[in-house]
Amino acid sequence: MRIENHKIPGIWYGQSSNLGARRQKPPVVIVLHYTTGWNGKASRDWLMGAAAGSSNRGSSAHVVIDRDGTAWQIAPFDRTAWHAGPSRYGTLEGLNAHSVGIEFVNPGWLKPNGLGEFTDAYGKRFSERALKKAGGYQMAPQPRVGSGSFAWPLFPEAQIATGIDLVQALVGHYPIRAIVSHEEIDTRGWKTDPGPAFPFERFRALLGEAEDREPAAVVTAGRLNLRGGPGATFEKVVPPGTLLKGTRVKIMQRQGDWAFVAPENPDGREGVVTGWVHAAYIAPEFAA
Ligand SMILES: [Zn+2]
Structure with missing residues (x-):
């Protein structure tokens, strides 16, 4: 295109x-x-x-x-x-x-009734067979909809x-x-x-x-752990271990909810330290 x-x-x-x-x-x-x-x-x-x-x-x-x-x-x-x-x-x-x-x-999420049927957001019911025929689905939770798992038709x-x-x-x-x-x-x-x-x-x-498209971002959490890999089980990168609120970071890569970042030094130069942070706690900065 x-x-x-x-x-x-x-x-x-x-x-x-x-x-x-x-x-x-x-x-x-x-x-x-x-x-x-x-x-x-x-x-x-x-x-x-x-x-x-x-x-x-x-x-x-x-x-x-x-x-x-x-x-x-x-x-x-x-x-x-x-x-x-x-x-x-x-x-x-x-x-x-x-x-x-x-x-x-x-259609987005459908709620399973436990008897092999699923109800969509409008209350319409589908059999498991109908969902499979329509291309299949996967089960996954979504707390915004409710507890338990929901069926999500594949694309x-x-x-x-x-x-x-x-x-x-x-x-x-x-x-x-x-x-x-x-x-x-x-x-x-x-x-x-x-x-x-x-x-x-x-x-x-x-x-x-x-291509370096991602804008710089700012740490929004009070203290944000900088880790060796994209997950909470990876050890902290020491030093500095944690980044303070307001620290500017350059986003190098993303993986799921995690971002691989290079924190900027206070004088604006890029730091030599890099690590992974949870992306929910950084806010990308766009030009006003
Ligand atoms: Zn939408």
């Missing part, structure tokens, strides 16, 4: 009625979502609002990707779409203004391949500095998309470690 005039030539285009102003600055973040449904066309039309005859006046996205890999663009990338809601990532507040929103058609490879194509084109065209889930930026603590079945690492890897 390539981008021309903020659109992808060759794919279906129809403009949503639910868009904000033309952006003054290019997008710097990509936000990944699921639609909370199985029907791609229905989600696309919903997110297009009045333009597709739906009653929705409050949400949209830039691209919707169906389960068979079909992509529909419903907003040009230089217009604000309404997909992120109240949100924060690092020093950015209100991600809609700064991001591209991509919706993957997927077909054709759908992911289109998503990777699109994200690659966006990263090549815009100064994208982060690829994030809706869940991690949602400040209300409701959102769960795109969920544990989504192959997030494959997308994050597209930013390219070598």
